[in-house]
Amino acid sequence: MRWMLEECGAVYEPVRLEFGGTMKAPGYLALNPMGKVPALQHGSTVVSETGAILAYLADLYPEKKLAPALDSPERGSYYRWLFFVAGPVEAVSTAKAEGWLQNQTERQALSAGYGRFDDVLRSLQLAVTGKRYACGDHFTAADLYLASYIGWSMQEGTLPSLPAFQDYALPLLQRPAAQRADALDGPVQMPGAAAA
Numbered sequence: 001m002r003w004m005l006e007e008c009g010a011v012y013e014p015v016r017l018e019f020g021g022t023m024k025a026p027g028y029l030a031l032n033p034m035g036k037v038p039a040l041q042h043g044s045t046v047v048s049e050t051g052a053i054l055a056y057l058a059d060l061y062p063e064k065k066l067a068p069a070l071d072s073p074e075r076g077s078y079y080r081w082l083f084f085v086a087g088p089v090e091a092v093s094t095a096k097a098e099g100w101l102q103n104q105t106e107r108q109a110l111s112a113g114y115g116r117f118d119d120v121l122r123s124l125q126l127a128v129t130g131k132r133y134a135c136g137d138h139f140t141a142a143d144l145y146l147a148s149y150i151g152w153s154m155q156e157g158t159l160p161s162l163p164a165f166q167d168y169a170l171p172l173l174q175r176p177a178a179q180r181a182d183a184l185d186g187p188v189q190m191p192g193a194a195a196a
Contacts, residue, residue, distance in 0.1 A: 001040070001050070001053060002014065002181040002184060003144055003148060003177055003181040004053070004054055004057050004058075004066075004141060004144055005057070005181075006177035006180045007064060007141075007144065007175075007177040008057050008058075008060070008061040008064055008066070009064070010057070010061070014184075017037055023035045023036065023037060031046050032048040034048065036048075038050060038053060040053045040056065040057070042056075042060070049086065050086060051082045051085065051145065054141040054142075054145055055067065055082060055141065057141070058140070058141040065138060065140075066139070066140050066141045066144075067140055067141060068135055068136060068140065072136075074135045077134065077135040077136070077142075078134075078135045078140055078142045081127055081134045081135065081145070082142045082145055084123065084124075084127070085145045085146055085149050086145075087113060087114070088113060088114035088115075088119075088120050088123070089120055089124060089149060089153075091112070091114050092112075092114040092117050092120045093153055093156075093158040095112075095114070095117075096117055096158050097156065097157075097158050101116075101117055121159070121160075124146075124150070124159075124165075125162065125164050125165075127146065128146065128150070128164055128165065128168035128169075129164040129168075130164075131168060132171070134146055139172070139175070143172055144172070146168070146169070147168065147172035147173055147178075148173070148178075150165045150169040151170075151173050154166075
């Protein structure tokens with residue numbers, strides 16, 4: 001979230017919460033009943049869920065052009081990749097990390113929104129292979145989400161460190177706003193990348 005806030009040039013006050021502690025405190029649960037992060041409070045508006053926050057901020061700062069115009073043919077692709085990361089990519093990454101995919105049956109693959117890990121991996125590769133940006137010719141919040149999740153997932157070992165992922169994500173993770181966020185939060189260290 002900090003990378004997006006930095007891309008927007010937003011004035012913001014971060015609040016750090018502890019897993020299982022302050023994330024489950026009554027005050028935070030009043031903002032986000034799931035007791036999970038992130039959540040954004042903007043005046044009286046509260047937005048939770050990473051993809052929703054990214055879309056909200058992109059629309060709040062239209063001059064930054066972090067979302068394609070509403071009438072642009074790229075808008076559909078933008079939504080597609082924002083919600084692909086929020087849904088299938090995040091779910092299958094968790095399932096893989098927890099070992100839930102080892103004995104996945106065909107019925108389970110049909111029932112799961114992500115299908116099989118290889119389905120998600122193939123789709124993710126198609127989204128980024130040979131591309132500088134996922135939705136046209138400029139950087140959007142979808143690129144931020146894709147690049148940050150790819151970088152983090154390769155670091156955690158839930159995605160393989162494929163050249164297509166490296167080629168797409170590494171330049172985006174070097175953007176000035178990403179670097180400012182890293183300086184405040186600590187960088188995502190991609191496998192095979194030299195530490196800055």
